[in-house]
Amino acid sequence: MKGPTEEEIRKVIMPLMLSGAKMLDRHCPKCGSPLFEKDGRVFCPVCEYRAKQRREKARGLEDVLLQKLNELALDLPDDPEELEKRLSVMERIIDLIEKYRRLEGST
Structure with a gap:
């Protein structure tokens, strides 16, 4: 560094x-x-300043991911194949949110 x-x-x-x-x-x-x-x-x-900047950036990304997750949850398709795809995307978003939260906790 x-x-x-x-x-x-x-x-x-x-x-x-x-x-x-x-x-x-x-x-x-x-x-x-x-x-x-x-x-x-x-x-x-x-x-300390750099760690704070990283935490703020991660929080901003988390907010965007939560917003997208909410949008996807509000508009679930009826088609089972499309629903499965949508749920898979939502699962990946949740995994990313958890990753950011773990990183935030470790700094």
Whole structure:
């Protein structure tokens, strides 16, 4: 993983420094960003910011999948073959939603 981008420096690191957090002389082993200490907690603000971004993106995708699942459920066909296809698609959508929820729980 690469070090902080200009956007991350501007949005994450600079406000943290202005808030009184202490920049340490150690760096994150994952991204290379300086580690910070605030209220007795040592952390990498860049990795935390990136994890938050991933969670927000996953939530957005989950919302789209739930909406599509709802649309499919409201318009089930009468033809058994078409119904089977539709249910298969719905099952895949549910699997994806569960995958995103597991990923969200692990970050």
